[in-house]
Amino acid sequence: MRKILFTALLVYLATLSGCNQRANTYFEKKLAFPDLLTSDQKAKLSAYVVPTQSQYEWQRMELAAFIHFGMNTFTGKEWGDGTEDPALFNPTAFDAEQWVNTLQGAGFKMLILTAKHHDGFCLWPTRTTSHSVASSPWRNGFGDVVKEVKEACDRHNMKFGIYLSPWDRNAESHADSPRYNALFTQQLVELLANYGEIHEVWFDGAHGDEHDSKVQRYDWANFYQVVDSLQPKAVKAIMGNDARWVGNEEGLGRETEWSVTPLQPNINDAIINENIRLGISPTTDDLGSSRLIAEAKTVYWYPSEVDVSIRPGWFHHPEEDQAVKTLPQLVDIYFRSVGMNSVLLLNIPPDKRGRLHETDTERLKQFGDYITQTFENEKLTNGNIEWKAPTGASREYNVIPGETINTVMLREDIRKGQRVEEFTVEGWINDEWVELAKGTTIGYKRLLRFDDVSVPKLRVTISETRDIANISKVGAYHAPHLNQVH
Numbered sequence: 001m002r003k004i005l006f007t008a009l010l011v012y013l014a015t016l017s018g019c020n021q022r023a024n025t026y027f028e029k030k031l032a033f034p035d036l037l038t039s040d041q042k043a044k045l046s047a048y049v050v051p052t053q054s055q056y057e058w059q060r061m062e063l064a065a066f067i068h069f070g071m072n073t074f075t076g077k078e079w080g081d082g083t084e085d086p087a088l089f090n091p092t093a094f095d096a097e098q099w100v101n102t103l104q105g106a107g108f109k110m111l112i113l114t115a116k117h118h119d120g121f122c123l124w125p126t127r128t129t130s131h132s133v134a135s136s137p138w139r140n141g142f143g144d145v146v147k148e149v150k151e152a153c154d155r156h157n158m159k160f161g162i163y164l165s166p167w168d169r170n171a172e173s174h175a176d177s178p179r180y181n182a183l184f185t186q187q188l189v190e191l192l193a194n195y196g197e198i199h200e201v202w203f204d205g206a207h208g209d210e211h212d213s214k215v216q217r218y219d220w221a222n223f224y225q226v227v228d229s230l231q232p233k234a235v236k237a238i239m240g241n242d243a244r245w246v247g248n249e250e251g252l253g254r255e256t257e258w259s260v261t262p263l264q265p266n267i268n269d270a271i272i273n274e275n276i277r278l279g280i281s282p283t284t285d286d287l288g289s290s291r292l293i294a295e296a297k298t299v300y301w302y303p304s305e306v307d308v309s310i311r312p313g314w315f316h317h318p319e320e321d322q323a324v325k326t327l328p329q330l331v332d333i334y335f336r337s338v339g340m341n342s343v344l345l346l347n348i349p350p351d352k353r354g355r356l357h358e359t360d361t362e363r364l365k366q367f368g369d370y371i372t373q374t375f376e377n378e379k380l381t382n383g384n385i386e387w388k389a390p391t392g393a394s395r396e397y398n399v400i401p402g403e404t405i406n407t408v409m410l411r412e413d414i415r416k417g418q419r420v421e422e423f424t425v426e427g428w429i430n431d432e433w434v435e436l437a438k439g440t441t442i443g444y445k446r447l448l449r450f451d452d453v454s455v456p457k458l459r460v461t462i463s464e465t466r467d468i469a470n471i472s473k474v475g476a477y478h479a480p481h482l483n484q485v486h
């Protein structure tokens with residue numbers, strides 16, 4: 001009876017909400033709760049919010065590369081002030097092919113390029129300003145970084161995204177809202193209409209305060225509309241509403257990382273007020289607990305993206321060549337991002353030559369090899385069987401005889417929502433079940449590490465779930481000890 005009532009509620013909601021609903025059960029990207037629902041009903045319904053096809057494909061990439069390249073590469077700054085002379089931009093051995101080759105070899109599926117950073121210098125020959133590659137000596141002013149990178153990506157079947165900074169310290173119209181919005185819209189149109197498919201548009205949220213006497217009000221509704229009409233499959237990130245900033249730049253996902261959350265980017269007053277009412281921002285610890293959802297009016301599929309640089313800075317600075325993150329640091333970041341239900345966006349900045357530095361390429365290769373080596377050797381014989389797990393359900397998995405493991409992977413089929421709130425993993429040791437690891441959320445992928453053990457079988461228990469969990473995979477692996485990797 002309760003099941004019938006719940007199904008009726010789902011169908012009723014589907015009719016009520018204008019949102020896209022699949023197979024009479026799931027809510028794509030957004031679910032607005034009608035009044036009078038109980039907290040339990042809200043938590044359970046949020047288990048039926050699912051990603052759009054683009055969000056799903058985005059999540060499956062797992063690894064994306066950020067490329068910060070531009071005027072700062074040549075001035076040594078992190079934030080240029082917009083007064084830089086375009087003549088400074090002059091890579092001596094620009095090689096987009098090398099970037100893509102290296103990244104692909106290390107397992108990255110997308111490259112996001114800083115088409116324009118806060119200094120306003122455009123890496124493509126835009127018609128909106130002369131502050132671009134067209135005014136630089138590089139390729140005698142006939143170069144186009146966006147085009148060369150996109151073509152290299154296409155040759156390698158690598159996805160391509162753009163970072164277009166709304167904050168522009170060069171544009172004279174910035175802080176004169178309508179004029180600057182028109183310029184920014186035109187820049188977006190140039191990038192989205194002329195280079196083929198764009199898979200992600202990264203709108204960062206940074207903004208200094210020098211113009212605070214006159215604040216630029218960005219026309220986000222219009223920017224979204226431009227992206228959605230010209231590149232309907234592109235994921236809009238950070239100030240966009242398809243992928244959310246994880247909340248730090250250290251490469252750390254949350255222990256409990258919900259892709260379903262009431263959070264939305266602060267793009268208009270209604271959203272700003274709702275985020276304030278709920279006390280949430282991208283940096284808040286709790287973005288998706290049942291307690292929070294009980295207070296929410298609407299929930300969204302808004303998954304986390306972890307952006308972090310392989311170096312201290314986002315741009316290449318020769319003095320940081322000795323400070324490239326080590327393999328153990330990168331592996332840790334992988335486990336804390338991809339292994340915590342997030343996409344990792346790792347920044348690798350090209351140098352003044354226009355090439356990825358040798359130290360970085362070597363480190364990327366080690367990283368890619370390590371991840372492949374770890375996860376290509378499945379140690380369970382029956383980990384790929386789909387399992388529908390209500391609260392309290394357990395399932396046993398067989399380890400290949402004689403194998404040692406120290407890592408487990410759990411995955412939910414997120415096309416049916418994110419549901420698990422708590423789970424444990426035990427190993428059969430000396431005739432009893434011994435806890436090896438436990439966690440809260442799973443989502444698209446959850447990785448847990450523990451000391452080496454040799455066990456004949458594992459037991460996974462879903463101790464708490466919002467509705468029947470769809471576990472699509474349980475894996476066990478042996479991750480090589482990092483002090484033994486060279």
Ligand code: FUL
Nearest residue numbers: 078079204205206307314
């Ligand atoms: C921030 C910027 O201020 C940094 O320079 C960098 O581009 C980072 C990825 O986003 O908003």
